[in-house]
Amino acid sequence: MNKVRGYFLTQGCSLTKCLFVLGLFFLLHPRNYAQENRKDSLLVQINKLRSSQNFSYKDTLHIKMLNDLAQELRFYKVDSLLLLSQDALNHSKASGYNTGECRALMGLGDYYSDNGKHKKALLYYNSALSLSTKTQNKDLILESKDNLAGEYSYRGDYAKALSHYLEGIDMATEFGDKKMLSIMNENVANLYAAQKDYAQALIFYKKVKKFNEEIGNEVFSAETMSNIASIYADMNKLDYAMFNANSSITVFEKHQVMDWLAYAYEIKGKTYLKGQKYKWALHWYKQSEMLHQNLEDFRGEIDLLNGMAKAYFGLKKDSLAEVYALKAFGISERLKFLKGKQQCAETLYKVNKNKNDFSTALKYHEIYQTLSDTLTRSENRKSLTMLKTKMEHEKQKEDLIKENKKQLSQQRNYMYASLGFLLIFIVVSFLVHRSDKIQKKLNIELKQKTEDLELKQNELREINETKDKLFSIIGHDLRGPIGAFQGLLKLLKEGEVGQSEFMEFVPKLRHDIDHISFTLNNLLSWGQTQMNGSVTRPSLVNVESIVKENMHLLSEIAEKKSIKLSSQLSSNTVAWSDSDQIDIVIRNLMSNALKFTPNNGMVTISSNEMSHFWQISVRDTGVGIDQEIIQKLFRKKSNVTTYGTNNEKGTGLGLSLCKEMVEKNGGDIWVESHIRKGSTFHFTIPKAKKKYQQAG
Structure with missing residues (x-):
């Protein structure tokens, strides 16, 4: 921090x-x-x-x-x-x-x-x-x-913090107060650093350094250098971090600024910690700890104690690590300091996990996760993004003003020259005007051709991607079952397999053919969407009927695994969507749920009515999905073959198709999952307006 x-x-x-x-x-x-x-x-x-x-x-x-x-x-x-x-x-x-x-x-x-x-x-x-x-x-x-x-x-309310800093920066600019401009811009940089947007933080620090040079106060500059050192340490640019930390320490020792000197020592310890030089890290942390004995800077003490805990943890001295981490956690709780509490909870999670005290480790991991979500909530990210956009806009406006001034200056020079050389001015003006007109025309043509070329390149790239994916799936997931079927028929024809033996393979052949049929249906639907051949035609859709039809269609698979299929949808679940596309979505989600749910499990389909949408949920008691895999599930280019609890094969195409179908109908799709507890896939579709329901 x-x-x-x-x-x-x-x-x-x-x-x-x-x-x-x-x-x-x-x-x-x-x-x-x-x-x-x-x-x-x-x-x-x-x-x-x-x-x-x-x-x-x-x-x-x-x-x-x-x-x-x-x-x-x-x-x-x-x-x-x-x-x-x-x-x-x-x-x-x-x-x-x-x-x-x-x-x-x-x-x-x-x-x-x-x-x-x-x-x-x-x-x-x-x-x-x-x-x-x-x-x-x-x-x-x-x-x-x-x-x-x-x-x-x-x-942890970065949105409100940013609002006050921006107002303050505008006022300080108006008042010409460079000292407050330095302070507030640096504190905004700290907000970006808290969100791990180090590139944007360094942009603000560049401004701060400029203000500090104009002010000419070396203590101000040292404060900024120590904060920059902290950011470079977080970025693992340890040489830069060490240079800035040492430079700030020299100034703080000279002027005996004890609270900032303690902080600079702590940053130096943090830099060694990042480089896994735990003994040197402890040396500088202890230098900071000595200064803190005469200070009452509780927030600064949190990072110090947590840093010492990490250093002891790195030296495999878990008992000492736990003592310092617990002390830092206690101070953070007393001060209601969310960022400090989050960092300490992470350390305590690692320490207790190392001790095999999984119950305590889980408790601190949940605290860490909850606080992480709070500190990085969407309104904070949105506010910081808005500021970035505002800065870019202001820079563009500033560049435009400079360019306009430059052009005005050039025009003024032409005008002055024309007073003495009127005839030359007329000729030059005519030539310039004609040249400008020709240049503009050429620029427009060039721009149009460039845009056309880029459009064609994008279309070609997408077509190639579609082709590659189709061939990949056909080659990887269809060729195998078809080849096995051909081989068995050849053995039967040549008499190497008798009719009774052949009949033993019939259930597996039927399963493979069902898989091929299901995959081909998905391939055709997905191929149409990629080739712009699929048109969404919304109409009144009774979602309950679609669910029941698919339950009937998949009932045999469910019975083989003793999985209970349950629909909790009411008859009034009427949507305004393309029924064929929603049918594909529901069938894929139910098929996946059956595939990854072990025997004697349960798959439940439910709905939740919102103001303008229906939220349809397909919940299973299956194996769950790892968070790393969740991030790849709905990607357009994802093509991961997966296997169900009974070794059922899937192409990874179904979820990509579901995402495209749902979004074509104006909805969203997402998943919630816990390992070994199950997964719930949710998607939204527009509700049918009352006048359409009555007409239907």
């Missing part, structure tokens, strides 16, 4: 009790850190201001220093962040100091965010945004937007 960048102030419980505790803390924990010099300086200034004559707690300078100190202590004394922010909020309200109130609200949001209390964090961040918008404070509006987006990102 990449570290989210935020806007931290660089200038600048009772409250007295809080300051006393802080002073005692720094006295008992002397360190030469630049960050702590900043804290010490603020403490001295606050105490000096309080001892001055006519001091008032409502003094805006006093409130500003309280907010500054609260932010400096965020990852060191989180309780002090709460106390100082509360006091700053109270004094700001009493004095009507809106800026102080807004920063205090964000400080409280930071506290609850770091402790995993998302609702409270969002409440305070939204309050800060409302107040900053009301007072038209541009800096505070941008900070509030960035905080809100970051909080939604921690919750």
Whole structure:
């Protein structure tokens, strides 16, 4: 997980009790850190201001220093962040100091965010945004937007996070705030990295690096380099990852930025982990762990602990791996941090699987799978895709504007030249116009010919693919049974097999001929669709009748395997589809269900009425389908021969044909399956409108 960048102030419980505790803390924990010099300086200034004559707690300078100190202590004394922010909020309200109130609200949001209390964090961040918008404070509006987006990102709601980041980027562009442009673009890059779209993430980091160069702050650049190192590690570009990690470490050590230094050490450990250098990985993870002893950066600690667990796992020290993974999982659960919980669950699954504790392993695998689905849900992917499209559109628009400016400049030069050379201008204009007209005509002809050629190439390619597949199936799945039949007839003719022996082969011959007939029907139907010879003619279709006809047709196969065929369709299951095509779909799905269901199983056909569609489901209690095979089932070019529970042969053509037939009728088809539990194939077809039903 990449570290989210935020806007931290660089200038600048009772409250007295809080300051006393802080002073005692720094006295008992002397360190030469630049960050702590900043804290010490603020403490001295606050105490000096309080001892001055006519001091008032409502003094805006006093409130500003309280907010500054609260932010400096965020990852060191989180309780002090709460106390100082509360006091700053109270004094700001009493004095009507809106800026102080807004920063205090964000400080409280930071506290609850770091402790995993998302609702409270969002409440305070939204309050800060409302107040900053009301007072038209541009800096505070941008900070509030960035905080809100970051909080939604921690919750795994990337769509809302992206929305706030985009609004913030537009505002920062309008305000000319390069610092916030750097931060927000980097955080958008982190969203893409979370979705494993590293190419798009690196595009945003390229923008960020440009902003950082213009700002000229080497700490900002180091923060970006450490995040880039994390992405390169995930991409297994370990040399790039190590270079960026080392570069950022140098800067953080120089400026003593401890929370980011701990993160950079962790990324270096992660890089060695990716290279399976587990001892070196542990070395750098332990360097980070030492720094975390003096930090309260709980989210950063999750990746560190989980990384150490993976390193110990790689060294076959499973007990230590489990200890660190469980600790990381506990922190993730406490903070309600979905991404961290997902990664820890994956590690715990592997550890328990290695221990042969399959029950616990399954529990963590289910947690990992559920969280993976949540974090990669479609609205997140859609939002990120929309942003990518928007960026491409803006780039095209920008290129078009540049091109237009270039053309306008050229035209302007021609116009200026024409003032002195009017006659030459007329001649040149005429030639240019004629040339342009000819060129356009040639371009149109060339474009048309290119399109025609591409169309013909595509048609030829599809025809070749159809031909190859037809010959493949005929050669592979029809030639065998036919050849066996020919061989048996030859033996009978030559007298090597008697009539009684021949009759023993009759059941198998009948089975082979049924298989050939079924395959030929599918081949003819599929060939028609590929050669544009199949036309979909929708009409009123009673799906229940089609199901019953196919149950009767396949009843003998079902009886041989003692499989129970059950229809749960009602007589009102009336669709608006091509009856022949739907008949092919249902027959193929039922045939497949019988093929892959062992003896004494059950095949059930049911329907579910939706607003505009019928969802037809064919469920079996068969062997199930592996997820890797599911991804290939409906592919157009798929041609995998499979064998049923009684060694029944199939071409893999049926499901491809089903997909084409269903889609021609305006529906969708998909499958749900569990190994050794069975499979359910679903497809949808349009419902018959009431006026058609009545007419029928």
